[in-house]
Amino acid sequence: MTPSGSFSRLYSTAQVGAIVDALSRRAEFPYEMTYLGDGSEMWRDGEAPSNPAHASMLADLDTLLTRHAEQLLALAPLSTPVQIVDLGPGTTRPVRGLIRHLLDGARLAGYRAIDISAELLELAGENLRTDFPDHAAGFELCRGDFTGPDLARALAADDTPAHGGADPVRFVILAGGTLYNFPDPAQVLRHVRRAMDDRDVLLLTLRIDTGVDRPPFMDQVSVGGPHKPQQLAGLDLLAIDRSWYVTETGFDRSRSEVFVRARFLEPVAVTFDVGPEQRTVSFEPGDTVLVWRYLYHDGAAVAEQLKRCGLQVRLFEHGRDSQVVLVAATPAR
Numbered sequence: 512m513t514p515s516g517s518f519s520r521l522y523s524t525a526q527v528g529a530i531v532d533a534l535s536r537r538a539e540f541p542y543e544m545t546y547l548g549d550g551s552e553m554w555r556d557g558e559a560p561s562n563p564a565h566a567s568m569l570a571d572l573d574t575l576l577t578r579h580a581e582q583l584l585a586l587a588p589l590s591t592p593v594q595i596v597d598l599g600p601g602t603t604r605p606v607r608g609l610i611r612h613l614l615d616g617a618r619l620a621g622y623r624a625i626d627i628s629a630e631l632l633e634l635a636g637e638n639l640r641t642d643f644p645d646h647a648a649g650f651e652l653c654r655g656d657f658t659g660p661d662l663a664r665a666l667a668a669d670d671t672p673a674h675g676g677a678d679p680v681r682f683v684i685l686a687g688g689t690l691y692n693f694p695d696p697a698q699v700l701r702h703v704r705r706a707m708d709d710r711d712v713l714l715l716t717l718r719i720d721t722g723v724d725r726p727p728f729m730d731q732v733s734v735g736g737p738h739k740p741q742q743l744a745g746l747d748l749l750a751i752d753r754s755w756y757v758t759e760t761g762f763d764r765s766r767s768e769v770f771v772r773a774r775f776l777e778p779v780a781v782t783f784d785v786g787p788e789q790r791t792v793s794f795e796p797g798d799t800v801l802v803w804r805y806l807y808h809d810g811a812a813v814a815e816q817l818k819r820c821g822l823q824v825r826l827f828e829h830g831r832d833s834q835v836v837l838v839a840a841t842p843a844r
């Protein structure tokens with residue numbers, strides 16, 4: 512079989528190659544690729560969950576940057592303007608309060624976002640124009656992958672004259688747990704750290720393991736357990752029928768990761784056009800493909816990982832729900 516028609520329209524040859532590599536080398540559909548096309552709609556719908564506990568946790572995540580704006584500003588030299596560099600802005604929901612705060616205090620030097628999804632950038636632009644009609648024209652929204660060379664572009668020095676004479680400090684934001692969806696978050700952190708200036712501040716918002724309210728499937732894999740529609744969007748694009756597999760939600764203790772995977776009930780072979788070449792990925796009944804992962808670290812492990820990646824934690828604030836945290840870190844000296 513071959514992927515659906517929208518698959519080849521959606522992804523560049525390099526992205527198809529990356530998907531085939533991830534499927535064949537680590538039996539995974541890279542989750543970041545599901546934010547493109549219809550996956551962006553599914554993700555946006557998931558921002559308004561029907562489960563009240565989940566809705567309240569998301570609302571908490573979305574307000575952390577705004578609630579702690581003054582503490583974040585205290586990490587920058589007095590009166591220095593701040594440029595926001597938003598890595599994976601989604602709909603920009605978590606950063607708009609911070610932008611408002613900086614504008615109100617005449618401290619915003621600029622806003623730049625980089626996202627892999629053209630559809631989410633479109634949504635981000637609409638939301639920014641609605642909330643900041645007088646400023647959004649100067650905001651920069653770039654399509655790209657911040658885990659690769661595009662990051663250097665997003666963090667390139669600004670050529671525009673410095674705001675009020677002082678060089679801005681940059682708040683580099685990775686909000687909404689995005690970091691912990693990658694197979695190797697430490698590699699992404701090191702990449703971001705290398706592109707940062709010494710004065711930049713990295714801001715993360717995450718859900719962490721506090722030992723309470725742990726997901727019920729941590730002790731035993733739940734077949735058909737909780738998963739979101741967008742977590743299956745990649746397999747849909749490959750034209751893999753949902754009746755050909757069961758989903759499993761569980762916890763990989765060796766990696767401290769919560770995961771959703773598909774376990775095939777039928778043999779499946781998908782042939783891809785990767786430029787002029789054809790590549791086939793095959794699965795037998797019983798084989799699995801990972802479709803979503805989230806590193807479920809406690810606070811100490813979050814700080815330890817940042818330290819190993821050359822970053823020093825400067826602020827660690829819990830939300831109203833203690834599982835939700837804002838972490839600010841600066842390059843270690």
Ligand SMILES: C[S@@+](CC[C@H](N)C(=O)[O-])C[C@H]1O[C@@H](n2cnc3c(N)ncnc32)[C@H](O)[C@@H]1O
Binds near residue numbers: 625655687
């Ligand atoms: C979990 S959402 C978070 C969105 C937003 N920061 C928030 O907190 O609501 C992840 C976002 O990062 C983007 N993204 C994921 N991986 C990316 C990558 N490698 N390069 C650029 N954008 C990426 C997705 O398209 C999506 O907009």
